[in-house]
Each structure stands twice: as C-alpha cells, then as structure tokens.
Amino acid sequence: MLSFAFSAEQEDFRRQLRKFAETELAPRYRERAARAEFSFEAHRQLADLGVLGIGLPEEYGGSGEPDPITLGLATEALAYGDVNVAAAPVQVGLVAGQLAWGGRQAVVQAWLPRLIAGEVVAAIAVTEPAGGSDVAALRTEAKKVAGGWVLNGEKIAITHATSAAVGLVYAREPGSRGHDGISCFAMDLGSPGVGRTPTPGMGALPLCWGGLSFEDVFVPDDGLVGAAGRGFAGAMRHFDFSRPALGLLCLGAAQASIDEAAAWAVEREAFGRPLAAFQGVSFPLAEHATYLEAARWLCYRSLWTRESGAQHTQYAAMSKWWPPIVAKDAIEAALVTFGNLGYSIELPLQQRYRDVASYLIADGTAGIQKRIIATAMMGRTAAR
Ligand SMILES: Cc1cc2nc3c(=O)[nH]c(=O)nc-3n(C[C@H](O)[C@H](O)[C@H](O)COP(=O)(O)OP(=O)(O)OC[C@H]3O[C@@H](n4cnc5c(N)ncnc54)[C@H](O)[C@@H]3O)c2cc1C
Structure with missing residues (x-):
C-alpha cells in the first residue's frame, strides 16, 4: 500500500521543532529579521537540537547516513517560526554534504565538526557579475602552483558573504571554457586577499548577503573538493x-x-x-x-x-x-x-x-x- 506517513521518530522530531519554532523562534523573528546580522544564538540552539548534523557522518557529530526527508521536515517545521533561522539546516546540509563526501581529510576535520556544532557558518560562492543562471560562464580563476592553487576573481549575491568562516568557491582553470575545468575549493575566508562587501536586500537580512573578492588567494592542495575540473x-x-x-x-x-x-x-x-x-x-x-x-x-x-x-x-x-x-x-x-x-x-x-x-x-x-x-x-x- 502506498504510504505518505513519516516514521514515528520523524513525527516526534517534527513536533519538537514546531514547538521550538512557535515558542522560541517566532516571538523574536521580526527583531532578528530587521538586522543584517547572523544570529549565532539561534543557530547554536539548532545545533543543540541536532538539526545541523542531520544526515552527516557520526564521527564529526552528525546523525549518520544521508537523511534528506528528515532535513526537509526540520526545515519546514522551523520556518513556521523564523524562515531565516530555518535556512541554516539547508545551507549546512549543502556545504557539509559536499565536504563530507568530496573533501580531503584535513579540511573535513577542520570544518565539519564546527559547522555541525553551530560554531561557524559557510558560504557557497558560485554567482558572479558576468554569470548567475549561466554558471558555466563563471570567470574566477584558480591557477595551480606548488602546494596549492591561487584564486583571483569576484563573486556576488552570496549568502553568508559577511558571516561565513569558510566558503566553497567555484573557480576555473585558466583557459578552460564551459562546464569543463571548474573546480570547487574549500577556502578559509579569513585568508589574505579575501574581500567581503555587504549587499543590502529587501529581506533575508540575517543571511548576511553580499560579495566576495579574491586577490591572489592561496588555497592549499587539501582545499580541493571533489575532482579537479569536475566541480x-x-x-x-x-x-x-x-x-x-x-x-x-x-x-x-x-x-x-x-x-x-x-x-x-x-x-x-x-x-x-x-x-x-x-x-x-x-x-x-x-x-x-x-x-x-x-x-x-x-x-x-x-x-x-x-x-x-x-x-x-x-x-x-x-x-x-x-x-x-x-x-x-x-x-x-x-x-x-x-x-x-x-x-x-x-x-x-x-x-x-x-x-x-x-x-x-x-x-x-x-x-x-x-x-x-x-x-x-x-x-x-x-x-x-
Ligand atoms: C537572496 C539570494 C541569495 C543568494 N545566495 C547565493 C549564494 O549563496 N551563492 C551563490 O552563488 N549565489 C547566490 N545567489 C545568486 C542566485 O543564485 C542568482 O541570482 C540566480 O542564479 C540568478 O542569476 P543572476 O542574478 O545572475 O540573473 P541572470 O542569470 O542575469 O538572469 C536574469 C533573469 O533572466 C532569466 N534567464 C536567464 N537565462 C535564462 C534562460 N536561459 N531561460 C529562461 N530565463 C533565463 C532568469 O530566470 C532571471 O529571471 C543568491 C541570490 C539571492 C537573491
């Protein structure tokens, strides 16, 4: 028989998060939403509830196997109280998922436990002034050098541009074209040469939207996520x-x-x-x-x-x-x-x-x- 039922554990979790959304998040939603400032206080509460580790490896503090349905349930339940705070599990799931299954050990160990614990947030930097929908038109370059890569370019419209500690930055090999030659790099956004600019938006202010620039930013070999040129x-x-x-x-x-x-x-x-x-x-x-x-x-x-x-x-x-x-x-x-x-x-x-x-x-x-x-x-x- 076709069933639309969630498991008993999923229902319990959903109820718990919905109660949290109504009693803890909703009363301060408008206050948080008025400021272009990420609420680490609310974010850490999500970590305590186990929301940030859904479907991520247990050894780094996650719940284990990929669990997209529970992540969806959690996101929906939390958004009932604060749609901005509720975006966190999606962003963490997106970044940490790429790191967990494509990152080198040193980078995974450096960032995954902190992302799951809610200590830091991460950005995903794809969009550029010359290409948003057309991802293959991106121009940020990653040049191979001894021990790593040097990145130059500019990203715009990036969620957590001004609040993230780490970014997954997409850049291409010099001379490559189209989808080929694009790689993904986990970059410490505190690295020399990284610039950040806030962009005021009509909403979603706590997601700290803005631009990132890279001027000769060195990313060690360990920062490559997935295969080179297959990002x-x-x-x-x-x-x-x-x-x-x-x-x-x-x-x-x-x-x-x-x-x-x-x-x-x-x-x-x-x-x-x-x-x-x-x-x-x-x-x-x-x-x-x-x-x-x-x-x-x-x-x-x-x-x-x-x-x-x-x-x-x-x-x-x-x-x-x-x-x-x-x-x-x-x-x-x-x-x-x-x-x-x-x-x-x-x-x-x-x-x-x-x-x-x-x-x-x-x-x-x-x-x-x-x-x-x-x-x-x-x-x-x-x-x-
Ligand atoms: C709040 C917010 C958060 C964001 N966060 C991130 C982030 O974290 N990381 C990141 O990399 N990017 C982020 N973005 C950027 C977002 O992904 C891009 O804005 C989006 O992909 C569109 O690209 P663009 O703005 O360059 O528009 P364009 O690509 O210039 O498109 C402009 C318009 O033309 C339409 N269009 C273009 N090509 C076609 C086509 N072939 N067929 C039909 N219609 C077409 C588009 O639908 C759109 O309506 C964010 C954007 C917003 C608003």
Whole structure:
C-alpha cells in the first residue's frame, strides 16, 4: 500500500521543532529579521537540537547516513517560526554534504565538526557579475602552483558573504571554457586577499548577503573538493537536495501565515458577521491551503526519490520553481485577509513576504528550473 506517513521518530522530531519554532523562534523573528546580522544564538540552539548534523557522518557529530526527508521536515517545521533561522539546516546540509563526501581529510576535520556544532557558518560562492543562471560562464580563476592553487576573481549575491568562516568557491582553470575545468575549493575566508562587501536586500537580512573578492588567494592542495575540473557536476548533485528543502522552507513560512489568517477570519467581524462567514474570504484561504499541501508533497516526493537513490533532478527543479511562488501567493492572501493590519510592520506577514521572495531567485529562478525540467522531458534541444 502506498504510504505518505513519516516514521514515528520523524513525527516526534517534527513536533519538537514546531514547538521550538512557535515558542522560541517566532516571538523574536521580526527583531532578528530587521538586522543584517547572523544570529549565532539561534543557530547554536539548532545545533543543540541536532538539526545541523542531520544526515552527516557520526564521527564529526552528525546523525549518520544521508537523511534528506528528515532535513526537509526540520526545515519546514522551523520556518513556521523564523524562515531565516530555518535556512541554516539547508545551507549546512549543502556545504557539509559536499565536504563530507568530496573533501580531503584535513579540511573535513577542520570544518565539519564546527559547522555541525553551530560554531561557524559557510558560504557557497558560485554567482558572479558576468554569470548567475549561466554558471558555466563563471570567470574566477584558480591557477595551480606548488602546494596549492591561487584564486583571483569576484563573486556576488552570496549568502553568508559577511558571516561565513569558510566558503566553497567555484573557480576555473585558466583557459578552460564551459562546464569543463571548474573546480570547487574549500577556502578559509579569513585568508589574505579575501574581500567581503555587504549587499543590502529587501529581506533575508540575517543571511548576511553580499560579495566576495579574491586577490591572489592561496588555497592549499587539501582545499580541493571533489575532482579537479569536475566541480560543476558535483555542485549540481547537491543542488538537487537544496531545491526541495528550500521549497519546504518557503512553505513552512506560508503555512504559518495561512493559519494566522484563518484564526483572524474567525475573530474579526465585518458587516455584523465574522470574516470567515464570507466565502470571498474563506474560499481563497481554502484554495491556498490546498496549493500549500500539494506543493509540500511535491517537495517530499523529490526528497524521497533522492533518499531512494533514484534520479530526481527534474523533481528537485519542480520543487524549486513552484513552491516558492505558491508560498509567496499564500502569504500575500494572508496579508490581505488582515486588511490594514496585514500591511503593518506590527505583524510578521510583510516580513515573511520579503524573506520568502528571496527564494524566487536564490538557487536558480523559476525560468532556470523550467529549463531543467524541459531538458529532462525533451533533451538538450530544450536548453539551447
Ligand atoms: C537572496 C539570494 C541569495 C543568494 N545566495 C547565493 C549564494 O549563496 N551563492 C551563490 O552563488 N549565489 C547566490 N545567489 C545568486 C542566485 O543564485 C542568482 O541570482 C540566480 O542564479 C540568478 O542569476 P543572476 O542574478 O545572475 O540573473 P541572470 O542569470 O542575469 O538572469 C536574469 C533573469 O533572466 C532569466 N534567464 C536567464 N537565462 C535564462 C534562460 N536561459 N531561460 C529562461 N530565463 C533565463 C532568469 O530566470 C532571471 O529571471 C543568491 C541570490 C539571492 C537573491
């Protein structure tokens, strides 16, 4: 029989995290969201709850085997209280996963325990002024020298640019073109020659978004993650995980918004009746609840397919283009249900709207995800 049930342990964990999200995270969400400052206090609480080590090797403090479904559940549950804090397990999972399965021993030992313990955060630096969607156009160069590599170039729009201690930086061999010749380097962002510039955004401020520059930055041989010149394929495999997780992140925030709007519709009266008595109010909320549920299962379908080891690139792309849009639309409907209060900064709705909007772009826009799906359906003709 087909089952949509999570295991008893997963349900317990989800309940625990949802309670934490509502009682600990939600009350200070807007306060944290107003500052371009990473909250290590909240981050360490996630580490104490075991969230940052999900699916990572036990010897470094993780829970063991890859566990994408539990990571998705955790992300969704935490986003109910604070969508910015809840982004941490996705980022840690993305970086630490690449390090754990592609990093050299010295680098893994240096960073993985600290990432899992919540002592440091990491950045992934792909996007450049000349190429965001078109990753193969990146220009940052990594020149081989004795004992390591020397990197020169510039990255923009990087999450944790100003807060990360370590970065996974993608750079190419001089003279290489396209996807070939791109490698991934684990770089200590305190190294000489690294520059950091904050970029103010319309939301997601605590994720410390900004630019990174590299001027003759030396990365020792141990810093190479995966095979030299094969960094692009390695990165794509990990984005297949982060995309459904980011979908669930947006949906968790949207579910909180729809729940708040439903409660308000019962409480608030207009024309002598509760708002909920008007189908013009209750039906849109019912419709958004339906879309949220459908989008959730698309994300879990993708994570489940990943866990089973099957090819899931197209499901991951579906989970990244549609759920953030569903979530953004649901938050907008919740905001309107509250009338003037919804627009006020006294409520979290406007903040969630701006924070979730970042995922319409981060990790690839809807247009790029549709390109990936179309390629899976129709071959490379669809990606020309
Ligand atoms: C909040 C936030 C966090 C981010 N964090 C990171 C990070 O941590 N690390 C990192 O490396 N990057 C990060 N990014 C960058 C992000 O991945 C890029 O912005 C994104 O991939 C789009 O690239 P671009 O901005 O260069 O837009 P462009 O590539 O210039 O695209 C502009 C528009 O054209 C469309 N477009 C381009 N080509 C096509 C095509 N072939 N078919 C259809 N449409 C197309 C795009 O969909 C988009 O709408 C982040 C971005 C944001 C907003």
